[in-house]
Amino acid sequence: MANVVVVGSQWGDEGKGKIVDWLSERADVVVRFQGGHNAGHTLVIDGVSYKLSLLPSGVVRPGKMAVIGNGVVIDPHALVSEIDRLAKQDVVVNGDNLRIADNATLILSLHRELDALREDAASNSGTKIGTTRRGIGPAYEDKVGRRAIRVMDLANLETLPAKVDRLLTHHNALRRGLGQPEIAVKTILDELIAVAERILPFRETVWLLLDKERRRGARILFEGAQGSLLDVDHGTYPFVTSSNTVAGQAAAGSGLGPGSLDYVLGITKAYTTRVGEGPFPTELNDETGQFLGERGHEFGTVTGRKRRCGWFDAALVRQSVAVNGTTGIALTKLDVLDGLKQLKICVGYELDGVRIDHLPASQGAQARVTPIYETIEGWEDTTVGARSWADLPAQAIKYVRRIEELIGAPVALLSTSPERDDTILVTDPFED
Structure with missing residues (x-):
């Protein structure tokens, strides 16, 4: 049995939803390995439409394990909203069918604000990228800048203030340069504390979980967002997304080695x-x-x-x-x-x-x-x-x-x- 990676072959919007749904019905584990809530797809099951942007498609099918890998940047409030929206459609998302990498980066309100400020400024200078203004790029910048707040940080409120302070040292300097008011540490702490209890039950050492699933012979489906031509390295730079969208990222963004990726399906x-x-x-x-x-x-x-x-x-x-x-x-x-x-x-x-x-x-x-x-x-x-x-x-x-x-x-x-x-x-x- 093969493990399958699904990627878009063009600039995204290739119709992944239907194909991923068909494959997820036959998979045991469905892993999202990059991107954020700036892209999504619609699944139609028995005449009911489910719109997903952060959650892997496995969550809408009983008996499947859905996994959000470390390569994803997560807006915790958007994730909670998506879970609550599915609950209204009688889809229960809990720790039994969703696991989130404890080392995944969080998107905060300051990321969304910075994203919008830059786009507005670029619109005036003719250098607009066309982002969704959802904070994806700024969150990835903090990740590679080694100042990001991660899922695991929500579990330790004693060390969280110092990490937020370090993050704001960078962001408040940017905000001053853009003529924006600075953000207080307490503002971000309150934002994180308000959502921590909803996110922490899903926390998981994902690379270890996937290794165990692989060893027991589970069928693993890896789904990406956007398309290959939006890859930050291989796409039409700078008009790209902020992550690697190609198949190789399935390994890096989940912690499962590339030798376990058996089939690459290009939508x-x-x-x-x-x-x-x-x-x-x-x-x-x-x-x-x-x-x-x-x-x-x-x-x-x-x-x-x-x-x-x-x-x-x-x-x-x-x-x-x-x-x-x-x-x-x-x-x-x-x-x-x-x-x-x-x-x-x-x-x-x-x-x-x-x-x-x-x-x-x-x-x-x-x-x-x-x-x-x-x-x-x-x-x-x-x-x-x-x-x-x-x-x-x-x-x-x-x-x-x-x-x-x-x-x-x-x-x-x-x-x-x-x-x-x-x-x-x-x-x-x-x-x-």
Whole structure:
């Protein structure tokens, strides 16, 4: 039995919710390994929708263990709100089905404020990143700056004031520079104490827990947030998130060694979308782009922000396949393309008159590339609800096969509607 890592192959919003739900039903443990509550997905189970942003998808299924790893930054108040919201849907989240790494970093109100202050300032200077203003980046900065407050710190109120004071030495200097009032130690202490009793029952030495689960033969599913092209190292920097989103982070962000990651499933949309600022070579600012957005219901689960839409970029996904060591992809939203007479696939770029086969790392070069397209005939018949290759139009199959050739990875699952059963299974990642 394999342990499976699920990552997005593009800029996020690839439709991970349905695929992760399908996999989590068959997993024993579901681990979230990076990011914060700045991204999310919607699970639909027996007609009921569950919107998750911090909690791993395993929490909505009985008998599953959900784990938030050390690579995640946690807003404790947002987490409590999410748990309470699920309780209203008769989903009980307690210490039996949720464990949180005791060394995970906490997001505080000062992180959210700093995030917003920077975005507002950047809006005026034209350097806006397009963050969700939820404090993710500033929290990761404190983590690598070795001044973060972590889950385990909530258990020791005697040593907590000194740690908060050290944190505020940094943040109050920033606030003074931004013309903002300083924050008192007591303000942050009160904020943390108010939520400590709700968070501490979930505290766990996660690397040890996962090692035990692995040794007993449990199926472990690792789910990330955002997409590979938002990775802080490998994405379209600086228009990226603040963490590593690629498959390798599943090991670092959970404490389970990379040798235990058996299958990497790249969730890949049949076209391309992006939220926020940054380069997007295949973006369509025309009727086709509007068609994709409306047909695909392209609005963010967490923020509600409209997504930018464009043709499938095989060069980008090929890059993601290489960086992630992708074993196979789950191709989603094929049905959104139904009825288009012609489809285009980006197979490479032209940069300053030279053809290249990957997106360069330079921000300036990314802004100058133009896509090189290959045109493929579309299909009139519907793909909605197809559950076998025989149910698909011939041109749809040709489109899928061409994508496989261009990205260098096979399609393991093919999604043909938001319904979880409308999926063509080619390879079972847990049994590969």
